[in-house]
Amino acid sequence: MSFLMLERKDRGVCVDIELYRSNKNLSDDLVDSIFEKAVSGKTLIKNRRTLTIDYVPEKLPFRDEETKTIAQTLAVVLKGARPSNLLLFGKPGTGKTAVIKNVVQRLHQKAKDLGIEVTVPFVNAKSANTGYKVLYEIAENMGINQEEEKKLQVHFTGLSMGEATDRILDFIQKKKKLHVVLIIDEVDSLVERNGDDILYNFTRANEQISGGGFISLIGISNSLTFKDKLDPRVRSSLSEEEMVFNPYTVEQLQKILADRAKLAFNDDVISSAAINLCAAMAGRENGDARKAIDLLRVAAEIAERERLTNVEEKHVRLAQEKIEKDTNHEVLKNSTTHTKIIILAIMKSKNGNTGEVYDIYSSLCNNAEHEPLTQRRITQIISELDQLGLVSSDVVSKGRYGRSQRIKITVPTLTIREAFKDDPSLSTWDLVD
Ligand SMILES: Nc1ncnc2c1ncn2[C@@H]1O[C@H](COP(=O)(O)OP(=O)(O)OP(=O)(O)O)[C@@H](O)[C@H]1O
């Protein structure tokens, strides 16, 4: 067969005409209809942005009390007084970040209208994954790095934590009446990683600042036990005020989803049965609004891919399966090498009893030239895996020989292989039965 190569010099594109002609009939109709539909066909989703994680709706139903209390706490800043430090707690997806973002946005607007200088740096301590990065982002948010004098700036690297903190405090001092409300979201991961030095320095900073400027701190955490890890001095200053966000009920989730569906979908695209199922599934898992919205989005994407014009309950069920599979994949992929080896050992074990699993684990470790962990540590890791729902363990009675634990993997073998396949510290034969 002869191929004719046509060079489009104007765009530098090479088109293989013969190949194009021979394939044209096969895929043309399909591709054309997809494009056609994208332009003119009825689509399910009218505003995709409203289903993304970063989208914060203007109205947050069932959070009026929380919004009001935070606004009242912060309002004093408009009169030049320092707001109390504040700690917000609550399980994932209970609206902590969304509420604070809404209040802060309006505070900014009001301060601007009144000509008051308020700075509200917002840092997520989990995504800024080192203590220094947290300080760097605070400095960036406050505009310190726009300072002309280089020696006042907090560079991306190269300073000690103490020096970076001092430069932030010097900046507040130098600006005289600068009012800073520092928000540290997911503050528990900062403390977990770096202890509470940064929080200590900022809660104590007002003793050093003179001339009308100040700094208040708002910490947000989804770990209710986070406070126990703080030094008592930090704990008492940081929690001058506290607020707990309760999980949403199924009925509340239904309303939140119905409002969101109106923004996101074209009319009559999603049934109330599908919305109620999303709410019921997310309600079962800790009243998490993020989970509920994720279910809605993924269900719509599934229906969209099937080129349907409605989202139904079956799409929500498929969405649940997909999200679970993706979450398992992420957890498995990011687990430590020893956890991965334990999972492989459980898969290879015939009767699943702890002794046998440990023996297989030890021999896999030897093959991979890793020093095995103690049996006690392995038992701990297995119980963590149990809590994550990746393994299940029953206690089996063996009559007069006592009782023994039987451990089983609860996720499909394929999911595990997929998640482990790129880990260089596992030899490929370990992944084969
Ligand atoms: N009352 C509400 N009305 C509408 N949407 C809400 C409401 N509460 C939460 N959401 C939405 O649910 C999602 C999760 O909320 P948010 O990020 O505020 O949770 P969070 O409490 O900060 O959770 P985490 O502890 O995991 O950070 C966001 O998309 C948010 O817009």
Ligand SMILES: [Mg+2]
């Ligand atoms: Mg949050």
